Amino acid sequence: MKSTELGGTFTLSGTGITLNRMGYGAMQLAGPHVFGPPKDHDAAVAVLREAINRGVNHIDTSDFYGPHVTNRIIREALAPYPDDLTIVTKIGAVRGDDASWNPAMSTDELERAVDENLANLGRDTIDVVNLRIMFGEGPTEGSIEKPLNALTRMQRDGRVRHIGLSNVTPAQVAEGRTITDIVCVQNLYNLAHRHDDSMIDELAADGIAYVPFFPLGGFSPLQSNALSGVAKELGASPLQVALAWLLQRSPNILLIPGTSSVAHLKENLAAASLDLPENACAQLDAIRSK
Template identity: 85%
Template sequence: MTKSTELGGSFTLPGTDITLKRMGYGAMQLAGPHVFGPPKDHDAAVAVLREAIKQGINHIDTSDFYGPHVTNQIIREALAPYPDDLTIVTKIGAVRGADGSWNPAMSAEALEQAVNDNLANLGRDTIDVVNLRIMFGEGPTEGSIKEPLSALAKLQQDGRVRHIGLSNVTAAQVDEGRNIADIVCVQNLYNLAHRRDDAMIDALAVDGIAYVPFFPLGGFSPLQSDALSGVATDLSASPLQVALAWLLQRAPNILLIPGTSSVAHLKENIASASLDLPEEACMTLNAIGSTGD
């Protein structure tokens, strides 16, 4: 296995002039508990964003429903005026209830309001990439996405959105979406233990479309595996570093967005991009995953 280059190398989104370092940063954890309300330590949230840029990261994943509004406002405070090469990717399709619930919001009116909220709170005139998160069910659930995606495509036509991605989608929805708009990325649940999208990743790689796994480290409950821990011990790394390194070597179109509110943890994540996984370790790790639900 060839050792990864700095930040995992780079990837250019199809049909765009956007080249991203494969190791990015996910801003979800900058909000309060359960991604709701303000962070416990505002200054630490600002510091981790600034350190990410200092370390060379040029891809930040966010959403205005983190908080809500909180995360984007912190990003603006920490990073505006934004570096020329920084790509901010957001997602729309949901709103938060007063109780912190995650509720579908995929009407044309709701999507337009979400784009406008993202623009206002980020302090931008256009958003680099907007992922349409499909909220038909908790996980990817079949159903036509023509109506909401067509509404987002109209917002792209008027210049508020540069490029479009999809999130929480099935393979059939990706195919449908590509017949409606140019899709530059897909963001779904995927990690070492949850590998339902193996075939999708390979298919997207053929066409040069980015795949961005959310919960790359297992979600709010980190990945736990004796096999993973054993490989990590052999490589003098943490299990989570190994899990990220495995994703980077899984396919060249995978971009990572691990999140953290800690500068120390951010640096640990970045270090995983330089971790060398021998073939024997990869075989052990490959045996962990499940392609089922």
């Protein structure tokens, strides 16, 4: 697929990295609740290879998916990696034996996380590492200076090429940008949850990517019906419409929809070619959680 069929491209400011806007998120390659091995290992390998064959050049992952599962599958499926492939991972959490998600933001924990990502991906450096802030379930205020300084030290020694932030407030993004160059922000954002509207526009002005996670989730039945109505009018699935709306929302939005199915992957990528008419956009813009 051409870049125009994947939502066009976006160049991360100051990096020389140009990404097709429709990427792939590896979370669903792990087992249920993102824990343990996948039900179908061969299918997981196949979907990664199909994504690359269709022009995807941005894969989002983390070594706490599984843990260790998705990165090892990515290595098996794609190494030696294509020259234009950008792998983005995140650190700041670990998994408990009960599949819980626990903060891991001490210097030692962050060091260990980067080294485990490198080992399991089979790389000498990671293109982009997102520091996921785990002060609360959602973005929660507090200084990120200490963990971010730890990550910048790993950037200086060559293990990390570029740095992003995840699960952060606008104040934390501003603080982070006084410490180092931030190339992307990854937060919850979708048709219903638009708390980051102002942040997206500010980042776009500075060439910083915004990567929404869970792009469809969180709709009430009424809101879901509104989305389904637009999808029916356009002959598309609700997920395709939700993804297309995000691509039209701002040129700095990069998408990482995940799936363990080749058929579903093709459906997700096709959303990049879906043109939303003005009346459909008006209906979608009216969807918002209270």
